[in-house]
Amino acid sequence: MQQAEFDRFADEYRDLHAANIRASGETPEYFAEYKVLDLYRILAARESRPRRILDFGAGVGTSVPYFRRHLPDASVTCLDVSERSLEIGRSRFSGQAAFQAFDGKTLPFEPGSFHVAFCACVFHHIHPGEHAGLLSELRRVLKPEGTLIVFEHNRLNPLTLRAVQTCRFDENAVLVPVLAMARSIRRAGFSRIERRFRIFFPHALRALRPLERLLHWCPLGAQYSVVATK
């Protein structure tokens, strides 16, 4: 397999990420748990108890401890094109998840292998021409009624834009507008597509965070999620 872009950043990924988001007053772990908690709440509202989760583009496995904490009954498979990121993930979270590499195109799983496909800030690192094929692959490996959840940076938020423009591992990033992401997901055959803007308040304004669940329509969140069903 040829060297992946993130092999270059894997060893310093956490530190680069932490430095890049310092203005928020939060850590990479805070944002990882935020996303897993979002997934947990969506699944709880659907009375769905997933047993197999695919963390697509899992990198160094930042989300793994939060899957273990909030969805302890599910097994987690971390998939990525970056062998070095997976190696680091495997050494940090040995026994807590499976770590698997692939060629960036065809997911190495049987149809219907997973209840959930979780993608945290991955698609802006993939050429837009490859989104359709990968979303179809994600749909293929989900079980019927399986859940796809995609988190991406919101390019309408000036602080997000600045963070991306100044981040070394985002030098080739192409931010995906929420409507384009939702359209690609629909075209891949998913249904029940829900869009939400997420992450509005920095640590200094954390007292306001209970309001976030009322603000999902407001296009100023730092990120967005698109949730869809197979």
Ligand SMILES: C[S@@+](CC[C@H](N)C(=O)[O-])C[C@H]1O[C@@H](n2cnc3c(N)ncnc32)[C@H](O)[C@@H]1O
């Ligand atoms: C910004 S990192 C996000 C890592 C992790 N999801 C997180 O939240 O910390 C983007 C990840 O996408 C991975 N990636 C890039 N192209 C990919 C592809 N075609 N398929 C799967 N993962 C890919 C990179 O190797 C990298 O680990």
